Amino acid sequence: MKQDDDVDALVRSRIRGLRTALGWSLDDFAARCHMSPSTLSRIETGHRRIGLDQLTAIARALGVTLDQLVESVADEDVVIRPVHDPARGVTTWMLSREDGPHGVTVARMRIVKPPPRRDALKVHPGHDWFTVLSGTVLLLLGERTITVETGQAAAFSTMIPHAFGAKDGPAEILAVLDHDGRRIHLLTERPAD
Known part of the structure:
Protein backbone atom coordinates (compact mmCIF):
# COMPACT_ATOMS: atom_id res chain seq x y z
CA MET A 1 0.00 0.00 0.00
CA GLU A 71 1.88 9.11 -13.86
CA SER A 72 4.34 7.70 -11.40
CA VAL A 73 7.60 9.38 -10.63
CA ALA A 74 10.44 7.78 -12.52
CA ASP A 75 13.66 7.69 -10.61
CA GLU A 76 15.67 8.09 -13.76
CA ASP A 77 18.92 9.89 -14.23
CA VAL A 78 18.26 13.52 -15.15
CA VAL A 79 21.75 14.19 -16.49
CA ILE A 80 22.01 14.08 -20.28
CA ARG A 81 25.32 12.54 -21.24
CA PRO A 82 26.90 12.92 -24.66
CA VAL A 83 27.24 10.07 -27.12
CA HIS A 84 30.47 10.34 -29.11
CA ASP A 85 30.79 9.03 -32.66
CA PRO A 86 34.43 9.73 -33.62
CA ALA A 87 34.07 8.08 -37.03
CA ARG A 88 31.42 10.61 -38.06
CA GLY A 89 32.88 13.45 -35.99
CA VAL A 90 29.64 13.99 -34.07
CA THR A 91 28.81 14.23 -30.38
CA THR A 92 25.10 14.07 -29.57
CA TRP A 93 23.06 15.03 -26.51
CA MET A 94 19.53 13.57 -26.70
CA LEU A 95 17.37 16.34 -25.24
CA SER A 96 14.13 14.36 -25.54
CA ARG A 97 14.10 11.00 -23.79
CA GLU A 98 11.20 9.70 -25.84
CA ASP A 99 9.52 10.73 -29.04
CA GLY A 100 7.77 14.05 -28.63
CA PRO A 101 4.64 15.30 -30.36
CA HIS A 102 4.21 13.78 -33.81
CA GLY A 103 7.17 11.44 -33.21
CA VAL A 104 9.98 14.00 -33.24
CA THR A 105 13.27 13.92 -31.36
CA VAL A 106 15.24 16.94 -30.19
CA ALA A 107 19.03 16.69 -30.06
CA ARG A 108 21.99 18.98 -29.60
CA MET A 109 24.87 17.98 -31.87
CA ARG A 110 28.52 19.06 -31.99
CA ILE A 111 29.92 18.39 -35.44
CA VAL A 112 33.66 18.51 -36.13
CA LYS A 113 33.92 16.93 -39.57
CA PRO A 114 32.77 18.28 -42.95
CA PRO A 115 29.84 16.60 -44.70
CA PRO A 116 30.49 13.32 -46.51
CA ARG A 117 30.98 13.03 -50.27
CA ARG A 118 27.91 13.57 -52.44
CA ASP A 119 27.73 9.86 -53.27
CA ALA A 120 27.10 9.16 -49.54
CA LEU A 121 24.00 11.38 -49.24
CA LYS A 122 20.96 9.73 -47.63
CA VAL A 123 17.21 9.98 -48.16
CA HIS A 124 14.37 8.98 -45.82
CA PRO A 125 10.74 9.95 -45.34
CA GLY A 126 9.98 13.13 -43.40
CA HIS A 127 11.54 16.50 -42.66
CA ASP A 128 14.59 17.70 -40.73
CA TRP A 129 15.02 21.02 -39.01
CA PHE A 130 18.10 22.47 -37.32
CA THR A 131 19.37 25.77 -36.06
CA VAL A 132 23.07 26.57 -35.79
CA LEU A 133 24.10 27.49 -32.25
CA SER A 134 27.76 28.11 -33.10
CA GLY A 135 30.06 27.74 -36.06
CA THR A 136 28.97 27.18 -39.64
CA VAL A 137 27.28 24.12 -41.14
CA LEU A 138 27.43 22.98 -44.75
CA LEU A 139 24.18 21.37 -45.83
CA LEU A 140 24.39 19.24 -48.94
CA LEU A 141 20.86 19.10 -50.33
CA GLY A 142 20.61 17.36 -53.68
CA GLU A 143 23.01 19.17 -55.99
CA ARG A 144 23.09 22.30 -53.81
CA THR A 145 25.59 23.23 -51.10
CA ILE A 146 24.01 25.57 -48.56
CA THR A 147 25.96 27.46 -45.90
CA VAL A 148 24.02 27.81 -42.64
CA GLU A 149 25.68 30.19 -40.17
CA THR A 150 25.29 30.83 -36.45
CA GLY A 151 21.78 32.05 -35.70
CA GLN A 152 20.34 30.70 -38.94
CA ALA A 153 18.14 27.64 -39.35
CA ALA A 154 17.36 25.15 -42.10
CA ALA A 155 14.26 23.05 -42.75
CA PHE A 156 14.00 20.61 -45.64
CA SER A 157 12.34 17.51 -46.98
CA THR A 158 14.45 14.46 -46.26
CA MET A 159 13.31 12.83 -49.49
CA ILE A 160 15.99 14.99 -51.11
CA PRO A 161 19.43 13.36 -50.77
CA HIS A 162 21.11 15.23 -47.94
CA ALA A 163 23.91 15.39 -45.37
CA PHE A 164 25.41 18.10 -43.22
CA GLY A 165 28.75 18.76 -41.56
CA ALA A 166 30.98 21.46 -40.12
CA LYS A 167 32.66 24.12 -42.23
CA ASP A 168 36.06 25.48 -41.11
CA GLY A 169 35.93 24.11 -37.55
CA PRO A 170 33.44 22.72 -35.06
CA ALA A 171 29.76 23.64 -35.23
CA GLU A 172 26.92 23.05 -32.80
CA ILE A 173 23.30 22.62 -33.83
CA LEU A 174 19.95 22.03 -32.21
CA ALA A 175 18.10 19.51 -34.39
CA VAL A 176 14.49 18.37 -34.53
CA LEU A 177 14.24 15.04 -36.31
CA ASP A 178 11.41 12.65 -37.10
CA HIS A 179 11.75 8.92 -36.37
CA ASP A 180 13.59 8.16 -39.62
CA GLY A 181 15.81 11.23 -39.22
CA ARG A 182 16.76 10.12 -35.72
CA ARG A 183 17.68 6.67 -37.02
CA ILE A 184 19.74 8.09 -39.90
CA HIS A 185 21.45 11.08 -38.26
CA LEU A 186 21.86 9.84 -34.69
CA LEU A 187 23.45 6.53 -33.88
CA THR A 188 21.37 6.14 -30.73
CA GLU A 189 22.07 2.45 -30.35
CA ARG A 190 25.69 3.17 -29.45
CA PRO A 191 26.51 3.30 -25.73
CA ALA A 192 27.66 6.57 -24.17
CA ASP A 193 31.41 6.91 -23.58
Missing part, protein backbone atom coordinates in the same frame (compact mmCIF):
# COMPACT_ATOMS: atom_id res chain seq x y z
CA LYS A 2 3.00 2.32 0.41
CA GLN A 3 3.27 2.78 -3.36
CA ASP A 4 -0.45 3.65 -3.63
CA ASP A 5 -0.04 6.18 -0.81
CA ASP A 6 2.95 7.70 -2.60
CA VAL A 7 1.02 8.06 -5.88
CA ASP A 8 -1.97 9.51 -4.00
CA ALA A 9 0.26 12.09 -2.29
CA LEU A 10 1.95 12.91 -5.61
CA VAL A 11 -1.40 13.48 -7.37
CA ARG A 12 -2.59 15.77 -4.57
CA SER A 13 0.69 17.68 -4.68
CA ARG A 14 0.43 18.09 -8.45
CA ILE A 15 -3.13 19.39 -8.20
CA ARG A 16 -2.17 22.00 -5.61
CA GLY A 17 1.05 22.90 -7.46
CA LEU A 18 -0.72 23.40 -10.79
CA ARG A 19 -3.51 25.42 -9.18
CA THR A 20 -1.09 27.76 -7.41
CA ALA A 21 1.12 28.05 -10.53
CA LEU A 22 -1.96 29.26 -12.39
CA GLY A 23 -2.56 31.81 -9.64
CA TRP A 24 -5.98 30.43 -8.77
CA SER A 25 -7.52 30.60 -5.33
CA LEU A 26 -9.58 27.64 -4.17
CA ASP A 27 -12.70 29.64 -5.11
CA ASP A 28 -11.39 30.23 -8.65
CA PHE A 29 -10.47 26.56 -9.00
CA ALA A 30 -13.83 25.40 -7.59
CA ALA A 31 -15.71 27.46 -10.17
CA ARG A 32 -13.71 25.86 -12.97
CA CYS A 33 -14.18 22.32 -11.59
CA HIS A 34 -17.83 22.77 -10.60
CA MET A 35 -17.01 21.63 -7.06
CA SER A 36 -17.05 23.36 -3.72
CA PRO A 37 -13.88 25.04 -2.42
CA SER A 38 -14.05 22.91 0.75
CA THR A 39 -14.15 19.69 -1.31
CA LEU A 40 -11.09 20.79 -3.28
CA SER A 41 -9.29 21.82 -0.10
CA ARG A 42 -9.93 18.38 1.42
CA ILE A 43 -8.75 16.71 -1.79
CA GLU A 44 -5.51 18.74 -1.83
CA THR A 45 -4.80 18.06 1.86
CA GLY A 46 -5.60 14.35 1.74
CA HIS A 47 -8.68 14.52 3.92
CA ARG A 48 -10.94 13.25 1.13
CA ARG A 49 -10.63 10.45 -1.40
CA ILE A 50 -10.53 11.54 -5.02
CA GLY A 51 -13.21 10.02 -7.24
CA LEU A 52 -12.54 9.39 -10.91
CA ASP A 53 -15.27 11.87 -11.88
CA GLN A 54 -13.64 14.51 -9.66
CA LEU A 55 -10.17 13.74 -11.01
CA THR A 56 -11.48 14.10 -14.57
CA ALA A 57 -13.04 17.49 -13.80
CA ILE A 58 -9.86 18.64 -12.02
CA ALA A 59 -7.62 17.57 -14.92
CA ARG A 60 -9.88 19.31 -17.44
CA ALA A 61 -9.88 22.53 -15.40
CA LEU A 62 -6.08 22.46 -15.06
CA GLY A 63 -5.60 21.76 -18.77
CA VAL A 64 -3.78 18.45 -18.27
CA THR A 65 -4.59 14.83 -19.00
CA LEU A 66 -5.44 12.22 -16.40
CA ASP A 67 -2.20 10.45 -17.34
CA GLN A 68 -0.19 13.56 -16.53
CA LEU A 69 -1.82 13.84 -13.11
CA VAL A 70 -1.33 10.21 -12.11
Whole structure:
Protein backbone atom coordinates (compact mmCIF):
# COMPACT_ATOMS: atom_id res chain seq x y z
CA MET A 1 0.00 0.00 0.00
CA LYS A 2 3.00 2.32 0.41
CA GLN A 3 3.27 2.78 -3.36
CA ASP A 4 -0.45 3.65 -3.63
CA ASP A 5 -0.04 6.18 -0.81
CA ASP A 6 2.95 7.70 -2.60
CA VAL A 7 1.02 8.06 -5.88
CA ASP A 8 -1.97 9.51 -4.00
CA ALA A 9 0.26 12.09 -2.29
CA LEU A 10 1.95 12.91 -5.61
CA VAL A 11 -1.40 13.48 -7.37
CA ARG A 12 -2.59 15.77 -4.57
CA SER A 13 0.69 17.68 -4.68
CA ARG A 14 0.43 18.09 -8.45
CA ILE A 15 -3.13 19.39 -8.20
CA ARG A 16 -2.17 22.00 -5.61
CA GLY A 17 1.05 22.90 -7.46
CA LEU A 18 -0.72 23.40 -10.79
CA ARG A 19 -3.51 25.42 -9.18
CA THR A 20 -1.09 27.76 -7.41
CA ALA A 21 1.12 28.05 -10.53
CA LEU A 22 -1.96 29.26 -12.39
CA GLY A 23 -2.56 31.81 -9.64
CA TRP A 24 -5.98 30.43 -8.77
CA SER A 25 -7.52 30.60 -5.33
CA LEU A 26 -9.58 27.64 -4.17
CA ASP A 27 -12.70 29.64 -5.11
CA ASP A 28 -11.39 30.23 -8.65
CA PHE A 29 -10.47 26.56 -9.00
CA ALA A 30 -13.83 25.40 -7.59
CA ALA A 31 -15.71 27.46 -10.17
CA ARG A 32 -13.71 25.86 -12.97
CA CYS A 33 -14.18 22.32 -11.59
CA HIS A 34 -17.83 22.77 -10.60
CA MET A 35 -17.01 21.63 -7.06
CA SER A 36 -17.05 23.36 -3.72
CA PRO A 37 -13.88 25.04 -2.42
CA SER A 38 -14.05 22.91 0.75
CA THR A 39 -14.15 19.69 -1.31
CA LEU A 40 -11.09 20.79 -3.28
CA SER A 41 -9.29 21.82 -0.10
CA ARG A 42 -9.93 18.38 1.42
CA ILE A 43 -8.75 16.71 -1.79
CA GLU A 44 -5.51 18.74 -1.83
CA THR A 45 -4.80 18.06 1.86
CA GLY A 46 -5.60 14.35 1.74
CA HIS A 47 -8.68 14.52 3.92
CA ARG A 48 -10.94 13.25 1.13
CA ARG A 49 -10.63 10.45 -1.40
CA ILE A 50 -10.53 11.54 -5.02
CA GLY A 51 -13.21 10.02 -7.24
CA LEU A 52 -12.54 9.39 -10.91
CA ASP A 53 -15.27 11.87 -11.88
CA GLN A 54 -13.64 14.51 -9.66
CA LEU A 55 -10.17 13.74 -11.01
CA THR A 56 -11.48 14.10 -14.57
CA ALA A 57 -13.04 17.49 -13.80
CA ILE A 58 -9.86 18.64 -12.02
CA ALA A 59 -7.62 17.57 -14.92
CA ARG A 60 -9.88 19.31 -17.44
CA ALA A 61 -9.88 22.53 -15.40
CA LEU A 62 -6.08 22.46 -15.06
CA GLY A 63 -5.60 21.76 -18.77
CA VAL A 64 -3.78 18.45 -18.27
CA THR A 65 -4.59 14.83 -19.00
CA LEU A 66 -5.44 12.22 -16.40
CA ASP A 67 -2.20 10.45 -17.34
CA GLN A 68 -0.19 13.56 -16.53
CA LEU A 69 -1.82 13.84 -13.11
CA VAL A 70 -1.33 10.21 -12.11
CA GLU A 71 1.88 9.11 -13.86
CA SER A 72 4.34 7.70 -11.40
CA VAL A 73 7.60 9.38 -10.63
CA ALA A 74 10.44 7.78 -12.52
CA ASP A 75 13.66 7.69 -10.61
CA GLU A 76 15.67 8.09 -13.76
CA ASP A 77 18.92 9.89 -14.23
CA VAL A 78 18.26 13.52 -15.15
CA VAL A 79 21.75 14.19 -16.49
CA ILE A 80 22.01 14.08 -20.28
CA ARG A 81 25.32 12.54 -21.24
CA PRO A 82 26.90 12.92 -24.66
CA VAL A 83 27.24 10.07 -27.12
CA HIS A 84 30.47 10.34 -29.11
CA ASP A 85 30.79 9.03 -32.66
CA PRO A 86 34.43 9.73 -33.62
CA ALA A 87 34.07 8.08 -37.03
CA ARG A 88 31.42 10.61 -38.06
CA GLY A 89 32.88 13.45 -35.99
CA VAL A 90 29.64 13.99 -34.07
CA THR A 91 28.81 14.23 -30.38
CA THR A 92 25.10 14.07 -29.57
CA TRP A 93 23.06 15.03 -26.51
CA MET A 94 19.53 13.57 -26.70
CA LEU A 95 17.37 16.34 -25.24
CA SER A 96 14.13 14.36 -25.54
CA ARG A 97 14.10 11.00 -23.79
CA GLU A 98 11.20 9.70 -25.84
CA ASP A 99 9.52 10.73 -29.04
CA GLY A 100 7.77 14.05 -28.63
CA PRO A 101 4.64 15.30 -30.36
CA HIS A 102 4.21 13.78 -33.81
CA GLY A 103 7.17 11.44 -33.21
CA VAL A 104 9.98 14.00 -33.24
CA THR A 105 13.27 13.92 -31.36
CA VAL A 106 15.24 16.94 -30.19
CA ALA A 107 19.03 16.69 -30.06
CA ARG A 108 21.99 18.98 -29.60
CA MET A 109 24.87 17.98 -31.87
CA ARG A 110 28.52 19.06 -31.99
CA ILE A 111 29.92 18.39 -35.44
CA VAL A 112 33.66 18.51 -36.13
CA LYS A 113 33.92 16.93 -39.57
CA PRO A 114 32.77 18.28 -42.95
CA PRO A 115 29.84 16.60 -44.70
CA PRO A 116 30.49 13.32 -46.51
CA ARG A 117 30.98 13.03 -50.27
CA ARG A 118 27.91 13.57 -52.44
CA ASP A 119 27.73 9.86 -53.27
CA ALA A 120 27.10 9.16 -49.54
CA LEU A 121 24.00 11.38 -49.24
CA LYS A 122 20.96 9.73 -47.63
CA VAL A 123 17.21 9.98 -48.16
CA HIS A 124 14.37 8.98 -45.82
CA PRO A 125 10.74 9.95 -45.34
CA GLY A 126 9.98 13.13 -43.40
CA HIS A 127 11.54 16.50 -42.66
CA ASP A 128 14.59 17.70 -40.73
CA TRP A 129 15.02 21.02 -39.01
CA PHE A 130 18.10 22.47 -37.32
CA THR A 131 19.37 25.77 -36.06
CA VAL A 132 23.07 26.57 -35.79
CA LEU A 133 24.10 27.49 -32.25
CA SER A 134 27.76 28.11 -33.10
CA GLY A 135 30.06 27.74 -36.06
CA THR A 136 28.97 27.18 -39.64
CA VAL A 137 27.28 24.12 -41.14
CA LEU A 138 27.43 22.98 -44.75
CA LEU A 139 24.18 21.37 -45.83
CA LEU A 140 24.39 19.24 -48.94
CA LEU A 141 20.86 19.10 -50.33
CA GLY A 142 20.61 17.36 -53.68
CA GLU A 143 23.01 19.17 -55.99
CA ARG A 144 23.09 22.30 -53.81
CA THR A 145 25.59 23.23 -51.10
CA ILE A 146 24.01 25.57 -48.56
CA THR A 147 25.96 27.46 -45.90
CA VAL A 148 24.02 27.81 -42.64
CA GLU A 149 25.68 30.19 -40.17
CA THR A 150 25.29 30.83 -36.45
CA GLY A 151 21.78 32.05 -35.70
CA GLN A 152 20.34 30.70 -38.94
CA ALA A 153 18.14 27.64 -39.35
CA ALA A 154 17.36 25.15 -42.10
CA ALA A 155 14.26 23.05 -42.75
CA PHE A 156 14.00 20.61 -45.64
CA SER A 157 12.34 17.51 -46.98
CA THR A 158 14.45 14.46 -46.26
CA MET A 159 13.31 12.83 -49.49
CA ILE A 160 15.99 14.99 -51.11
CA PRO A 161 19.43 13.36 -50.77
CA HIS A 162 21.11 15.23 -47.94
CA ALA A 163 23.91 15.39 -45.37
CA PHE A 164 25.41 18.10 -43.22
CA GLY A 165 28.75 18.76 -41.56
CA ALA A 166 30.98 21.46 -40.12
CA LYS A 167 32.66 24.12 -42.23
CA ASP A 168 36.06 25.48 -41.11
CA GLY A 169 35.93 24.11 -37.55
CA PRO A 170 33.44 22.72 -35.06
CA ALA A 171 29.76 23.64 -35.23
CA GLU A 172 26.92 23.05 -32.80
CA ILE A 173 23.30 22.62 -33.83
CA LEU A 174 19.95 22.03 -32.21
CA ALA A 175 18.10 19.51 -34.39
CA VAL A 176 14.49 18.37 -34.53
CA LEU A 177 14.24 15.04 -36.31
CA ASP A 178 11.41 12.65 -37.10
CA HIS A 179 11.75 8.92 -36.37
CA ASP A 180 13.59 8.16 -39.62
CA GLY A 181 15.81 11.23 -39.22
CA ARG A 182 16.76 10.12 -35.72
CA ARG A 183 17.68 6.67 -37.02
CA ILE A 184 19.74 8.09 -39.90
CA HIS A 185 21.45 11.08 -38.26
CA LEU A 186 21.86 9.84 -34.69
CA LEU A 187 23.45 6.53 -33.88
CA THR A 188 21.37 6.14 -30.73
CA GLU A 189 22.07 2.45 -30.35
CA ARG A 190 25.69 3.17 -29.45
CA PRO A 191 26.51 3.30 -25.73
CA ALA A 192 27.66 6.57 -24.17
CA ASP A 193 31.41 6.91 -23.58
